[in-house]
Amino acid sequence: MNTLNFQPEVHARITELVSGIKKGSEHPFVTFIVTDKSLHLIGGATEKLIMTTLDRASDCTLDNAAFSFSATAFANLWLCQTNHIDQKETISLQLRHDNQQDGVVLEGRTELNSFRYALAQPACEHHLAFFDSVMTHPKQIIETKQALAICQLANTCTPFSVFEVNKDSNRVQIERDNDIIPFALPKGMNIDIDMALTPEAKHSLESIAQTTQSETLSVYIDDEQAMFSDGEQVYCHSLAPLRAYRERQQQHFELEAKVVIDVHEFKAERDNFQKIEEIKKTNQALLYLTPESMYFASLAPKVGALMALTTKSIITSQEQLYSVNLNALSNVRIKDITSADQVKMTVLRSAQGELKLGFHNDEDGKHPYYSVPLERALPLLPELKRLIDISQLLSEKPEQNDLFGFDDV
Structure with missing residues (x-):
């Protein structure tokens, strides 16, 4: 029997290795590779492998070999040593050759004194290829x-x-x-x-x-x-x-429009659009820009919404109407872009005519922190202008007389 003593200084390395192990992994193993002077442990997610190297004990009687154990079994055994890790105590596991099983068995006990074992399997080929890369590249x-x-x-x-x-x-x-x-x-x-x-x-x-x-x-x-x-x-x-x-080649975008808007107002209305079932199903929002104003709207067949956004500045040579996927717009995490009350948005056009709506943070005024695709929507402009006229008439309408007879209450 060979005892593997994991000293406190290596605990963090083993914990990091097993923390990357997930159920359903393509290569669900932790691989042990025994060499003349070292013991190498390989594990983790397939796309993010970790290998940690330990000195081989002087009294180790194992032959130089490579074998794998169940990744989740090893991870659970290790993660059930929390008290030993917190107290910076040596964690001991055993490797022995089982004649009946005709193979190496890993054994240990959890801090609740539960006995665990895992029978070695042929070494994972993916891990062996990784080990070879480490040693030869x-x-x-x-x-x-x-x-x-x-x-x-x-x-x-x-x-x-x-x-x-x-x-x-x-x-x-x-x-x-x-x-x-x-x-x-x-x-x-x-x-x-x-x-x-x-x-x-x-x-x-x-x-x-x-x-x-x-x-x-x-x-x-x-x-x-x-x-x-x-x-x-x-x-x-x-x-x-x-x-x-x-x-990929570097693309060159020209600035078609730039606007600085109130963050909270825009975000609140964007979230409101998602709460209206018909608008959510249509999954379309409209951005209408003129040199003097900006509107945020959505025109579903039976319902609609329109807001004149509060802007600090607008740069555009002519009126433009753009359509944007509402879900894509809702996925923009504005709080990750800026903590200010305002955010700069740009409309950028590539040489191929592709459009995108860019959101900029304070550190990089030239390149968007995040962007979503845009499309021109000029055929919808007459309907949108009609809606703007209606909304302005409503806001300018004089105060109504009491229609329900509550003036006397």
């Missing part, structure tokens, strides 16, 4: 403080689906809203590595850079995966979004 070395600086720069460019830095051009570019947006590298910042990251990969790089004691990290990145390691923990992320990113 050439890696670049980057200072930990530079990795942190790159992550901090990425944080200033959110939201993005891809963030890329290039050491030769000293440029940064991101993918946002299916567009490529370039930035100059901040003055005085030098980088020694080319790097393209998804938000998830950036998070892992930032996490390992913030927690490691190592002054350097090893990095391997291609268009399929990103791997980061401090020598004890390895993170691997799928970079599948890079395939489409590499094929």
